[in-house]
Amino acid sequence: MRKIYMFDTTLRDGEQSPGVNLNTREKLEIAYQLEKLGIDRIEAGFPAASPGDLAAVNAVAKAIKNSTIIGLSRSRTQDIDAVREALQGAEDPCIHIFLATSPIHRKYKLKMEKDQVLETAQAALRYARQYFSKIEFSCEDAGRTEIDFLCEMTAMAIREGASVVNIPDTVGYLYPYEYGNIFKTLKERVPGIEKIQLSAHCHDDLGMATANSLAAILGGADQIEGTINGIGERAGNTALEEVAMALETRSEFFGAKTSLELSEIARTSSLISRLTGMVVPGNKAIVGANAFAHESGIHQDGMLKEKTTYEIMSPETIGLKESKLVLGKHSGRHAFRERLIELGYKLDDERLNEAFAKFKVLADKKKDVTDQDLHALLQEKLVDTPEAYQLQAIHVSYGNESTPSAKVRILTADGKTLEREAEGNGSVDAIYNAIDQATGETVTLSDYTIKSISYGKDAQGEVHVVMTQDELTVQGRGVSTDILEASARAYVDALNRLIEKKAIQKL
Ligand SMILES: CC(=O)SCCNC(=O)CCNC(=O)[C@H](O)C(C)(C)COP(=O)(O)OP(=O)(O)OC[C@H]1O[C@@H](n2cnc3c(N)ncnc32)[C@H](O)[C@@H]1OP(=O)(O)O
Ligand SMILES: CC(C)C(=O)C(=O)O
Numbered sequence: 001m002r003k004i005y006m007f008d009t010t011l012r013d014g015e016q017s018p019g020v021n022l023n024t025r026e027k028l029e030i031a032y033q034l035e036k037l038g039i040d041r042i043e044a045g046f047p048a049a050s051p052g053d054l055a056a057v058n059a060v061a062k063a064i065k066n067s068t069i070i071g072l073s074r075s076r077t078q079d080i081d082a083v084r085e086a087l088q089g090a091e092d093p094c095i096h097i098f099l100a101t102s103p104i105h106r107k108y109k110l111k112m113e114k115d116q117v118l119e120t121a122q123a124a125l126r127y128a129r130q131y132f133s134k135i136e137f138s139c140e141d142a143g144r145t146e147i148d149f150l151c152e153m154t155a156m157a158i159r160e161g162a163s164v165v166n167i168p169d170t171v172g173y174l175y176p177y178e179y180g181n182i183f184k185t186l187k188e189r190v191p192g193i194e195k196i197q198l199s200a201h202c203h204d205d206l207g208m209a210t211a212n213s214l215a216a217i218l219g220g221a222d223q224i225e226g227t228i229n230g231i232g233e234r235a236g237n238t239a240l241e242e243v244a245m246a247l248e249t250r251s252e253f254f255g256a257k258t259s260l261e262l263s264e265i266a267r268t269s270s271l272i273s274r275l276t277g278m279v280v281p282g283n284k285a286i287v288g289a290n291a292f293a294h295e296s297g298i299h300q301d302g303m304l305k306e307k308t309t310y311e312i313m314s315p316e317t318i319g320l321k322e323s324k325l326v327l328g329k330h331s332g333r334h335a336f337r338e339r340l341i342e343l344g345y346k347l348d349d350e351r352l353n354e355a356f357a358k359f360k361v362l363a364d365k366k367k368d369v370t371d372q373d374l375h376a377l378l379q380e381k382l383v384d385t386p387e388a389y390q391l392q393a394i395h396v397s398y399g400n401e402s403t404p405s406a407k408v409r410i411l412t413a414d415g416k417t418l419e420r421e422a423e424g425n426g427s428v429d430a431i432y433n434a435i436d437q438a439t440g441e442t443v444t445l446s447d448y449t450i451k452s453i454s455y456g457k458d459a460q461g462e463v464h465v466v467m468t469q470d471e472l473t474v475q476g477r478g479v480s481t482d483i484l485e486a487s488a489r490a491y492v493d494a495l496n497r498l499i500e501k502k503a504i505q506k507l
Contacts, residue, residue: 002256004247005223006240007199008034009043010272011060012072013237014227020276024056031060033271034228035067037264039240041223043096046072047086048079054086061090068092068134075099075124084131094134097124098166101153102141114149118156125160136164136199143169143179150182151189158192164199164223169212172205172235176215183219199223202238204230209238210285214246217256228272229280229287241265241286241318249313265318286318293324297332300325304334327374329363343371345378365458365481372453373460376479388413388499389439391492396427396484406430408488410438428487435491443467443498445491450483463490467498472505474498 011027014020022030027044034042044060045053061069069090071083075097087093099110099121106112112120121137128135137157142150150167157165167186169179179202187193200216200223202209213224226232230239244258244265251257269287273280282290292315294300302309303325315323325335336356340347347355358377363369393409407421408431420438424430432445447466452459461483465476476494480486 001251002222004217004221004243004256004258005040005197005199006038006244006258006260007041007043007070007201007223007225008039008227008240009201009225009237010034010227010231011056012043012045013225013232014272014276015045016233017231017236017276017278020231020278022056022275024052024059026275027056028059028063030272030275031064031067033264033268035064036261037268038259038261039067040259041068041070041094043070043072043225045086047082048073048076054082057083057086058088061087061093065091068094070094070096070136072096072098073124073128075120077124077127080124080128080131092134093132094136095128095132096136096138096166097121097128098138098140099124100140100170101149102144103146104144105141118153121153122156122160125157125162129161134164135162136166137162138166138168138199138201140168141170142167142182143171143174147182147185151186154186154190155192158190158196162196164197166199166201166223166225167216167221168201168225169203169209170201172203172209172212174212175206175208176211179212180215180219183216183221187220197222199225200238201225203233204235204237207235209236210242210246213238213243214254217243217247217254228268229278229284231272231276231278239285239287241269245286245313245318248317262317263319266315266320286313291315292320292322293326295326295328296330297335300335301332304338327359327363327369328367329360331363331369339371339374340378343374362460362481366460367456367458376453376460376462386413386496386500388496389418389492391488392417394431394434394485394488396431398427404430406434408434408438410435410492427484431484431488432491435488435495439495441469441495441498443469443495446473448487450486453479461486463487465490465494467491467494469498472498472501474501 015022031042045057047054047057057071071086073079073083073095083095106117139153154165167182183198198221200213200221202212224243226238226240228240230236244260247254247257280287282288294303299310333356390411392411395407398404403423404427405423410418418438420434422430422433422437424433445467449464451462453462458481460479460481463478463486474494474497476490478486478489478493
């Protein structure tokens with residue numbers, strides 16, 4: 001297997017993401033984690049950018065022992081001197097010098113002809129090699145550079161002592177076939193190319209950064225540059241975790257591997273997301289919250305029978321505990337039953353079907369059905385109180401300038417429909433007055449509590465009531481995503497228990 005070197009630029013290109021600003025302590029924390037992840041080369045910053053960045057690069061350079069530490073520099077002596085200062089104390093320092101080579105950048109940005117670009121880069125490399133034994137040179141915007149000139153620049157960089165030549169697709173313009181071919185061409189045409197490593201650095205403007213990086217590997221690239229979570233300038237850089245996992249998962253196809261400690265991927269991703277404030281989208285490959293989550297019944301059934309039906313990699317590989325089977329409205333009986341078993345409920349088929357039907361009604365109202373929701377749903381049914389009254393509908397009218405009123409419809413055990421409307425001091429009081437009038441029961445409500453039993457705006461509310469009638473005290477419980485419905489259910493549940501208790505007393 002060919003080794004692919006991983007060059008992480010989270011602390012430099014990643015920090016170029018608008019809104020991201022890492023202080024020295026944060027950069028150090030990230031660098032330690034990148035070292036633990038097994039990153040070969042860490043680009044710690046652009047020392048000429050600011051005194052703060054120079055100090056942060058220096059702190060990283062002194063602290064990290066197992067990865068090469070790199071500082072970025074324009075083709076200017078003042079930037080090279082800043083990198084020299086920043087990398088003092090580094091175990092394995094490397095300078096990364098760049099100059100744009102494409103016609104657009106030459107004409108409009110640098111205002112240089114080809115020969116001036118060549119000479120400027122050559123002078124910078126000559127100056128730098130007095131101080132650095134490891135130099136990477138980047139032809140910025142290589143992706144839009146004439147291939148002959150790119151070959152010429154690469155040959156010059158090799159002659160002037162670069163050990164790595166980077167071919168960036170700076171604006172994420174190329175598609176994989178084109179990008180891979182550039183590497184093949186350089187390998188075929190540039191004298192001395194075998195003495196150095198070729199590197200790929202891609203941006204995700206057209207969503208092709210990972211595909212382009214993999215195409216570069218097929219074309220002969222030895223090093224991939226990128227960031228964790230794919231953060232970076234504009235649409236970001238290649239996500240290194242994607243490349244590493246693609247090489248791992250399709251090793252028979254690529255014949256190449258990184259030496260990353262893959263089980264550190266999830267930890268690294270969440271640290272970087274937390275410190276940069278750049279939230280990882282749920283559907284992001286490898287590290288998104290949904291990357292190993294399965295919601296639909298057919299997939300969950302497949303997963304329960306054999307994980308490889310729907311997973312090409314295992315979450316454990318990247319340091320996660322296990323795949324998630326998320327219960328939602330697309331879930332089926334297999335996953336539902338499995339979760340209930342995990343929660344300690346063993347139901348016969350009839351009760352399972354009954355609970356499953358209730359679960360589907362709840363899932364229509366909620367995005368995710370949580371374990372707390374399932375406990376609530378099942379515990380409501382654990383004590384089978386005969387239903388003298390069944391709440392069929394409530395309608396509440398509330399406004400802060402009018403008296404609240406509620407209409408209820410209740411079905412009795414012998415099939416009668418009871419309907420009443422009543423007013424109250426608040427919506428719950430109005431509901432309870434309407435239920436009292438509909439059922440003809442006279443009770444005293446001695447306690448009412450409400451709490452949320454799951455999370456988020458669509459959390460379920462659970463209401464507990466305690467009521468008394470002629471020295472009989474009963475409790476009732478109701479659960480719903482709507483607290484008024486939960487209140488009504490709790491009250492009707494208590495009434496049913498009261499009627500049951502009275503019937504038992506009569507026996
Ligand atoms: C593709 C990339 O990601 S490259 C890295 C991009 N990252 C950054 O730019 C972040 C750090 N940058 C900075 O803090 C600032 O831009 C600095 C300190 C480097 C320079 O600031 P300033 O001196 O004010 O220049 P400014 O940024 O406005 O313009 C860039 C200058 O560098 C020149 N330049 C750009 N790239 C290079 C290069 N590789 N080598 C030499 N000169 C370069 C530009 O032509 C321009 O020169 P000019 O002033 O003669 O027109
Ligand atoms: C400095 C270079 C490597 C860069 O960031 C780019 O071209 O995108």
